Amino acid sequence: MLKLDQLSHSYQSHTAHTQPMNLSFSLEAQQGDIVALIGPSGAGKSTLLALIAGFLRPDNGKLTIANQSIFQQAPAERPLSMLFQEHNLFPHLTVSENIGLGIHPGLKLSQADKESIVVAAARVGIQQYLGRLPEQLSGGQKQRVALARCLVRHRPLLLLDEPFSALDPALRKEMLELVRSLAREHQITVLMVTHSPEDALKIANKCAFITNGSITVFGDTQPMLTQPQDAELKHYLGL
Ligand SMILES: Nc1ncnc2c1ncn2[C@@H]1O[C@H](COP(=O)(O)OP(=O)(O)OP(=O)(O)O)[C@@H](O)[C@H]1O
Structure with a gap:
């Protein structure tokens, strides 16, 4: 798969002392x-x-x-989708919008897209927080949102x-x-x-x-x- x-990459050294x-x-x-x-x-x-x-x-x-x-x-x-330890969510967007970014970066979402956001949120156990902002969530809940955003990308x-x-x-x-x-x-x-x-x-x-x-x-x-x-x-x- x-x-x-x-697959190779070289980082150049920035000083005379490092390789x-x-x-x-x-x-x-x-x-x-x-x-x-x-x-x-x-x-x-x-x-x-x-x-x-x-x-x-x-x-x-x-x-x-x-x-x-x-x-x-x-x-x-x-x-592919990618999930990091931090900086996964946009603070000014709701949970629902943050998940929606996985489908469309401009948040132009169809009815079906909106339904798939709810399905993904339910799958990771955060459906009750869809209207909240990230600052109103715990660290674990935030990572669930980020995971839901990966899920909607299929x-x-x-x-x-x-x-x-x-x-x-x-x-x-x-x-x-x-x-x-x-x-x-x-x-x-x-x-x-x-x-x-x-x-x-x-x-x-x-x-x-x-x-x-x-x-x-x-x-x-x-x-x-x-x-x-x-x-x-x-x-x-x-x-
Ligand atoms: N932008 C860069 N310029 C030069 N060297 C870099 C750069 N980014 C990473 N390196 C070097 O490349 C090597 C691999 O870095 P990388 O971050 O991939 O390691 P890692 O295994 O993920 O480390 P960690 O477990 O500490 O996160 C390191 O020696 C690092 O110093």
Whole structure:
């Protein structure tokens, strides 16, 4: 479904004392896979998502979704949605309007669109807040709104950059379970950056370990994280 073949990017060094950072990623995920992206700080996890989302231009390599190259597509045209830890909602727009932005950036919405906003809000459990402004919501409720906005887009790929790490453990677990059931229901492929191996074990069937700008271990999450063979991965997990 999603295929990256040596998708590369180099960050130039800004000072004489630092080296340029070269990153290159190869990865294959099937439809409905939930892939956890783990690895030390600065390894390249967010860069990988930015390359797929189109925020960052690759220098080389191939990037396909359902065998179609998305290399030339602008970020908004790509068949994906993305959820970050912060800055997900516009403060002056209601919950309903914030969700509607996922359908049309100018909020030109048909009756059917408005109905799909209500359906998505109900699916993530925030239908009673549709008229509120983001400041009138808790952190967890805000992330539900952002998730509903991803849902109304009906895109086959969802990119998550630690969206729930600021939530308390019980709420985080709830949100992870919600993402897992939504991914199952809609056969969405999910790539999730996380610093928590526990979260990876809870939600992801596949796991990619990123070090120094590339994926060095990829496999089924359970054996990979509970019986790691790779020395660097063992060290990262503290085993
Ligand atoms: N705009 C930039 N210019 C130069 N170097 C950058 C830039 N953005 C990121 N880098 C470098 O590229 C590397 C990968 O960064 P990235 O943010 O992808 O890592 P990460 O694995 O997501 O880290 P973290 O877990 O801390 O968020 C880091 O060494 C970082 O310093």
